[in-house]
Amino acid sequence: MYDGDIASVLISEQQINDKITELAKQIDEDYQHLRGGDLVLVGVLKGAVMVMTDLARALPQPAQLEFMAVSSYGSSTSSSGVVRILKDLDRDIAGKHVLIVEDIIDSGLTLSWLLKNLASRDPASLEVCTLLRKPDAVQVEVPLRYVGFDIPNEFVVGYGLDFAERYRDLPYIGSLDPKVYTSGA
Ligand SMILES: O=P(O)(O)OC[C@H]1O[C@H](OP(=O)(O)OP(=O)(O)O)[C@H](O)[C@@H]1O
Numbered sequence: 001m002y003d004g005d006i007a008s009v010l011i012s013e014q015q016i017n018d019k020i021t022e023l024a025k026q027i028d029e030d031y032q033h034l035r036g037g038d039l040v041l042v043g044v045l046k047g048a049v050m051v052m053t054d055l056a057r058a059l060p061q062p063a064q065l066e067f068m069a070v071s072s073y074g075s076s077t078s079s080s081g082v083v084r085i086l087k088d089l090d091r092d093i094a095g096k097h098v099l100i101v102e103d104i105i106d107s108g109l110t111l112s113w114l115l116k117n118l119a120s121r122d123p124a125s126l127e128v129c130t131l132l133r134k135p136d137a138v139q140v141e142v143p144l145r146y147v148g149f150d151i152p153n154e155f156v157v158g159y160g161l162d163f164a165e166r167y168r169d170l171p172y173i174g175s176l177d178p179k180v181y182t183s184g185a
Pocket residue numbers: 044045046047048070071072073074079102103104105106107108109110111161162
């Protein structure tokens with residue numbers, strides 16, 4: 001699949017599975033006090049789709065699944081900094097314990113915007129779980145409660161992450177061969 005486009009596998013399917021299990025265990029411990037009542041996972045589409053579905057299934061306690069779709073990258077490999085809501089939450093989160101689920105924090109611009117947006121809706125608590133973070137790319141510091149992996153400042157794809165809507169369906173995370181985005185392919 002996508003022969004020759006992936007320069008190297010950064011995180012394997014097995015490593016992702018193990019990390020999701022570990023994150024779910026931590027989250028379950030931290031939200032035990034809710035006794036399965038009010039945890040709302042907010043997955044940020046489209047990138048977080050794989051993390052969201054795997055995390056929700058690995059989480060021992062019940063959680064509601066909500067989705068927002070925002071986009072700041074379009075068909076580029078760097079953030080435009082302009083976040084657009086493509087789909088808003090369907091339900092009110094006032095008084096709910098909200099955990100934002102993200103695939104990656106890169107510049108931090110998307111999440112910084114999203115945190116402000118969701119905080120204004122008065123949730124009981126608001127935390128973030130991200131599978132990936134690029135410490136060397138951060139432009140805005142954002143509080144991250146759960147982080148799966150710190151990765152180098154390379155454009156990665158797979159497991160939900162796209163380049164021009166391709167590669168989201170890869171089961172692992174790989175770095176994209178720069179020839180893919182420099183050739184205009
Ligand atoms: O920290 P940042 O530099 O803001 O980048 C992180 C964001 O970029 C990606 O979304 P994208 O805008 O590509 O939309 P997508 O999830 O539909 O691919 C990713 O899913 C994060 O939401």
